[in-house]
Amino acid sequence: MIWRCGVARRKSWDADDELWAVIEPLLPKVERRARHPGRKRHPDRLVFQGILFVLHTGIAWEHLPQELGFGSGMTCWRRLAEWTEAGVWPRLHEVLLAELRGANALDFSRAAVDGPHPRVKGGPKTGRSPVDRGRAGSKHHLITDATGIPLAATLTGGNRNDVTQLIPLLQAVPPVRGKRGRPRRRPDVVLADRGYDHDKYRRRLWDLGVKPQIARRSTEHGSGLGIQRWVVERAFAHLHWFRRLRIRWEIRDDIHEAFLSLACSILCWRRLKKLRAR
Structure with a gap:
């Protein structure tokens, strides 16, 4: 499959430790119920990487490869909608722009x-x-x-x-x-x-x-x-x-806007990583 070639070449959808350290504090905290907790919530970091995988490859949610550990496509979609409603993506972009300005890169x-x-x-x-x-x-x-x-x-x-x-x-x-x-x-x-x-x-x-x-x-x-x-x-x-x-592909405009904002943040993050690597 095409995505297997991408895995062999690079994993551009991986959230490295530095990026995850920026994103994790922005995510809403969800407390697990003490009584009748149900199935354990799939780890946020893996779900975020599933969202990045869809953003990078354009693959349909239902075709998200289960063997990569991201969780189901519906899990990733629901988490994307949840984080979009919580305003995560504009805040992420704002944080990264602030770091770029602090580095005299803006x-x-x-x-x-x-x-x-x-x-x-x-x-x-x-x-x-x-x-x-x-x-x-x-x-x-x-x-x-x-x-x-x-x-x-x-x-x-x-x-x-x-x-x-x-x-x-x-x-x-x-x-x-x-x-x-x-x-x-x-x-x-x-x-x-x-x-x-x-x-x-x-x-x-x-x-x-x-x-x-x-x-x-x-x-x-x-x-x-x-x-x-x-x-x-x-x-x-x-x-x-x-x-x-x-x-x-998204019928919901807020989901497409979420992808657009996330992509802008990824471009900011890449520029920031280049500055740190100098």
Whole structure:
């Protein structure tokens, strides 16, 4: 089977001790009942690795390999839903961003935004996609710092214009701690392509204290923004390397958003590990 080749090559879904030390305190504590406790709860760490396995491979929950010890696909799905409801994934992302800022790895001098379309099978936050013959679709919206670290990601229907999500995306950036003083939330400059060209939203960015650098429609290509804005396109390539994000299989939008947030956290963790390895 294909996943067996992946096991032999690498186990990218393994939660190493350092990552687990960050995640475990964020998980809700579940006390086992003294009377009629029922079956013992499957270990959280193994279940989390099962969730990572699905995120990486895109495999259906019911096909999750039992021999890898993750528990059943339904167990992993229920735990994912439980942790999503408890707000684990945004907190994980915020913690990792704080560690990156503390290591001087976050650059808020500018940020870049973009919003491509993954394929979708249905559910809330879908709409007729103008780039896929009017089929139902969703959009991932992403904002990164100047180096391509994901600051926030959101999900909307495929019929939502990119520019309408510019302010909500900026507001989705959490308060990033990691240094003395007030947390940082706003970049100094936002870079965007022609899809975000609208003077109304330029004014709204100025009102938030952010300088807009947005390419103008009906002008020749070669604005020069691509020299700096390519980092968000690279970040999307890294996000969509997670097979579960290439096609939206989840009917529940909150579950797909959980995968999206978790993937952003994994990218942050990889950058943090590279810094620690130096």
